[in-house]
Amino acid sequence: MSGQKTKAVYLKEYPAGMPADGDFVVKEMDVPSPGAGEMLCRTVWMSVDPYMRGRMRPDVKSYIPPFSLDAPLEGGAVSEVIESNIDGYATGDYVVDFTGGWKEYYLSKGERSQKVDPNLAPLSAYLGVLGMPGLTAWAGVTQILEPKEGETLFVSGAAGAVGSLVCQLGKIKGCRVIGSAGSKEKCDWLEKEAGVDVALNYKDYKNAGELTKALAAAAPKGVNCYFENVGGMHLEAALNCSALGGRMALCGMIAVYNNKEPEPGPSNLINMVGRGVMARGFIVSEYMDKAMEFAMEVAPLLAQGKIKFQESVYEGLDKAPEAFIGLFKGENMGKAVIRVGPDRL
Ligand SMILES: NC(=O)c1ccc[n+]([C@@H]2O[C@H](COP(=O)([O-])OP(=O)(O)OC[C@H]3O[C@@H](n4cnc5c(N)ncnc54)[C@H](OP(=O)(O)O)[C@@H]3O)[C@@H](O)[C@H]2O)c1
CATH class of the missing domain: 3.40.50.720 (NAD(P)-binding Rossmann-like Domain)
Structure with missing residues (x-):
């Protein structure tokens, strides 16, 4: 994909009080090429979550480091593997990870990626009820x-x-x-x-x-x-x-x-x-080691229609700041997700 352009969202400045559109900026860059031990992923769905606001406070010590102004924001995403130099990950696989959000393409070492089955549930559910x-x-x-x-x-x-x-x-x-x-x-x-x-x-x-x-x-x-x-x-x-x-x-x-x-x-x-x-x-x-127990209990309930969920879907990466700000204004019904690209190209 050399020479192809892609986009990512950066923080322009740390918000004071309620975040605003002007706190974010969308930048264009080249799609990166995966080196040894890396894979190129294409973000299909990304999540905005309230905890991200805590990462926009550089002055507050937290369980998770603040976002840098010099790097794209990151967050939960469901992505398609485009090109892989990692054993166990192949082109066309879908993965959930905690870095692919706020960008269209990114390189991953697969360390915190988890493969997901697109036939088990809609892909976006892995950022919400099953995520x-x-x-x-x-x-x-x-x-x-x-x-x-x-x-x-x-x-x-x-x-x-x-x-x-x-x-x-x-x-x-x-x-x-x-x-x-x-x-x-x-x-x-x-x-x-x-x-x-x-x-x-x-x-x-x-x-x-x-x-x-x-x-x-x-x-x-x-x-x-x-x-x-x-x-x-x-x-x-x-x-x-x-x-x-x-x-x-x-x-x-x-x-x-x-x-x-x-x-x-x-x-x-x-x-x-x-x-x-x-x-x-x-x-x-704290409960990551219980993720399988959680999935074994909740996935069948979901499949049987005993658990319902709602999503507010925003179309396109450019809408991510609006979706994020909406979390603090009660604008979303259920889980707020952004469709960054189609399920398959
Ligand atoms: N401890 C953890 O590991 C962990 C993990 C995930 C989430 N969380 C926390 O769980 C909570 C819910 O997260 P979520 O992902 O499910 O978000 P969410 O509920 O899907 O979205 C946020 C909702 O909060 C409500 N809200 C916003 N500002 C409010 C205010 N000033 N007063 C009352 N309600 C307000 C809004 O709904 P209304 O229209 O009802 O106001 C909004 O839709 C958050 O506090 C989040 O930080 C913690």
């Missing part, structure tokens, strides 16, 4: 919360990539499930398609007190399990409504990712003491 967000949801539910039949599970960010699977796993395990999301359309989907018992549109509530009242009405026996995706008033309401021996899986707090200054913590942490609440934060990479 990193799916494993996150499954790990938080099965390894941390361990909900029991008849218990009440509250899920914030309930209509998103992670939250929507959490809700449905909770229903399969026999829980009363209450989900919170930011629009009527999302709440309708949660109740009518995902089977949650009560969906709360958090935008109807001005503060933690109002959300607490609505949650308490929906959870008359208290909240046994809370899956935290949002933070802020959701955490405060969950603490107010926690049952004795409540468990919390702290997965993310998207409501604070664009804050310029740290926000004061919830004022009602004392509830954890009297009610014996256990809270456990986690990062999905």
Whole structure:
């Protein structure tokens, strides 16, 4: 493919507060040639995920290094192998990896690539329900919360990539499930398609007190399990409504990712003491060794139609910044994915 041009997205500058289109720039370059021990991959689908915002803060120490301004951004992708100098990878194979996002072509050493079967599920599902967000949801539910039949599970960010699977796993395990999301359309989907018992549109509530009242009405026996995706008033309401021996899986707090200054913590942490609440934060990479167990449980449920998922599809690499910004404005239904190129050329 020598001489052929390709595109990749760079950060022009680190965003201050809410990311904006002008923080990103699309650059053109030559398609690279694979050397020994490398393969050339073509990105078919790429993912935008909230954790990427954390990589846009060079001043904050994190579990993952910040993005450089001098290299293309990276992220989860499903890609087609175009040319391979690596044993075990052949032209036409599909792989998932964590670097191929934000670019059309890239070189890979295959170290963190995993082959995927295009006949088992739509390729984009490997970035959502069968991918990193799916494993996150499954790990938080099965390894941390361990909900029991008849218990009440509250899920914030309930209509998103992670939250929507959490809700449905909770229903399969026999829980009363209450989900919170930011629009009527999302709440309708949660109740009518995902089977949650009560969906709360958090935008109807001005503060933690109002959300607490609505949650308490929906959870008359208290909240046994809370899956935290949002933070802020959701955490405060969950603490107010926690049952004795409540468990919390702290997965993310998207409501604070664009804050310029740290926000004061919830004022009602004392509830954890009297009610014996256990809270456990986690990062999905902790559970990579459970990926097969996750796939064996969730893939059949998906194939049987017992688990549903939604995607917001953006067309073309140029739309990636818009899709990413949309994560923080609630613009996506379910998993946000970008179709960078066709499944096959
Ligand atoms: N710990 C881990 O390893 C791990 C892995 C994956 C994801 N996560 C975390 O899990 C959470 C969900 O991730 P996801 O990939 O499933 O994203 P997502 O839910 O598909 O997309 C983000 C959603 O968050 C909601 N949101 C954005 N700003 C908000 C705000 N200020 N207040 C309330 N809701 C807001 C929006 O939905 P609404 O319309 O409902 O507002 C938006 O659609 C994030 O916190 C993410 O960082 C953690």
